[in-house]
Amino acid sequence: MADDYDQSVESFLNQVRVGHLPYGTTTKEVSAIFEQFGTIVNLFLKRRISRDSSVFLSHPYVFIVFDKSDTVDQVMAARPFFMGDCQLFVRRCLPITRKYPYEAFLTVKKILIRTESEKNDEILPDDKTIVEYLTAAGGKIEYFERLNNKTVLVQFDDYDPVDICCLSRPHLINNQLVEIEKCSNEEQARLRIEFQQKSHSVSTELSSTSMTSDIDNRTMNINSSTPTLSIDDEITQLRSVYNKITNHLECQHEQLVASLSSEWEQTAKERIRLQRLTLDYKQEYERLTKENRQWKKSFSDSLREKPDVQDEGERKLQEACRKTEIAMGTHNELIKNTQ
Structure with a gap:
């Protein structure tokens, strides 16, 4: 019986998580990259460490929900994606269950295939049958080792086939129920x-x-x-x-x-740095606001002084014209007397 707290696999088949986004990325920029593959039902961009935190993530990430699960296969097949100089990290979303609480946060290329039953006489199918079954997940098998009759270690060339196996539970190989899980620590296994x-x-x-x-x-x-x-x-x-x-x-x-x-220390340092920058930006904003008010006042004063300046200029021009006419008259009189 499934636990009430287990998330449903069906609700995650059409979701992807995109990480390593550049700082300041917008939802419109992300949509422009992925809407070519299918209709986006929902897009959630996480910028902050928490909802009420003032600390922004240096590399935000986004959850994208498509209308069809086939669209996710197309997105994963079209990797890699780039945004500027950043290569985006795209992976399928996995449910969080009581049996595998940390599986959704692990990105590995290795899986462990084990017998579901604890009976000593039950063993896994032969290697060829297991390899043929895993071909449906895609990818290339780089390493295959039977640790014992009840456990097999498999390594793919990519992390996506591992996520596909996790989303495809339960697994039946030759009508035998087997368990496939991520292998995050081979030595411990x-x-x-x-x-x-x-x-x-x-x-x-x-x-x-x-x-x-x-x-x-x-x-x-x-x-x-x-x-x-x-x-x-x-x-x-x-x-x-x-x-x-x-x-x-x-x-x-x-x-x-x-x-x-x-990581917490780095986050705390980053938070202090951002707070200092925020304070500096606030002071700079206040300085620019004050300077802006001064320029506005100067501009208003200049607009008020403009009519007076214009009148003074016209008066001086008229005076200069009058003096010029007097000088011309005097000049003409001198020429007439000379003749």
Whole structure:
């Protein structure tokens, strides 16, 4: 029975997430790139870290919902996309479920194929059958390894076939129900299989030892060469593997905490920088506003002074014309007297 909090896969088949957008990108610019593939039903552009935050993302991202799921296949086949000098990162949207809560946030090229049942006698189909089944997801298989009879590791040349496999659940290969999940840590997967094999080996040996003890406990005590030591050795090995896995997980946890701390520190620094820029821009805006008011006042004053200047100029021009006429009359009189 599906959990009530699990998101439906069907609602994500026609959605893509576009990241690495340039700062200041608009929805109109994004629509101009992707509307050629089909009708866009909804487009949500995320610019801020959170709804109420004043810190803007240096590279915003957008969710695009198309009217058909076939449009998503066309978009993924048309990669790469560019906007200016930025190469956009486009991927399918995946649902968030209780079984796979972090799958929607992982971008990997590897998958693990496992048997759905925990029965020891159930094994995966042969390699050829699995490869033929995976061809429907597209892409090229670069690496294929059967870790054991119940687990197979597959690596594609692209991350999109992995997302297609996640959106195509449940998986039936030769009428056998199998589980396909993203592999974000190959080493951890191998350690888990090794631990399971050790546990199964010890369990089998303990069961065999118990049966032998029930049949003839006296014979076992006489002829057996310290079977408890062998079991202790196996338990010691199991503890070693368990400690190794625990240490590895703790190391991963520390790395994740350090990474998140570093990202948070960078975000805090970026926020302080943006706040300072905002303050500088505010001061510059106030200065320009004040200067603008001064220029407006000067312009208004010049408009008021213009009639006075014009009248003064006309008066001086008339005076100059009058003096010129007097000078011309005097000149003519001198010429007449000379003759």
